Amino acid sequence: MLIDINLAKKNFSEYVKKYDYKDKQVKLKITHIERVSQMAKKLAIELNLNAEDISLAELIGLLHDIGRFEQIKNYHTFIDSKSINHAEYAVKVLFEDGLIRKFIESDEYDNLIRKAILNHNRLEIEDGLSDKELLHAKLIRDADKLDIFYTLTFEDKSAIYGKTDLSYEIISDEIYREYMENRVINYCHMNTPADLLVANFAYVYNLYFKQSLIILKNKNYLEKIYKRFDFKDRITKERYENIYKQVKTYIDNKSC
16 A cells, blocks of 8 residues: 555644744654655665565654653653653554554554554564564664754754753763663663763664664764763863763774
């Protein structure tokens, strides 16, 4: 079945009209979603997927963060641990409230779309997915993370971290240990905006496709992000430098 992606985009634009576009967080999320949708399409094309999977990837990109708008409206934060799980809420809005039919007429792909969205923000993809479900879960996770790096590079810091100046923030002991030892961050352990920045760097280690690593390297996002922050605390400054060096070495090795 063909997916009418233009109709889906039109209805997405209609849906977000009820939210305040002047709100920095709302604007940030709308542009993020639009770019993720295009990045998912780009990755699907580069992986030589068929037309159906390319359209599905683009559609899932459009829908993956639709739960964010109520999160912003009600909680004024992107931190799920302090509000709601935005992926689970997206599934509620789409499938329990029936919004999904605004974006795709058939229910043929409902289960695949649901699983891709539910898994896009988890530490790891759940077991038991079919090959096609796993493919789309990986696609949306990579596309989402690549655009997060774009956002961290160019967007307003206050919309991301809740404040413009992170100079006097610290990277906590537990978050630094998790990053350097496991390269996976437990969001429940984050206490500061600087901890969130560390978690953002850790996204690199969860990219699945070599194409994603090449895009990240060619865009030079990590160096640009690194240079946006200058910490005053000596220990945090040293930790931040170590974090950057480790992730840069990883990308250089894996993107060859």
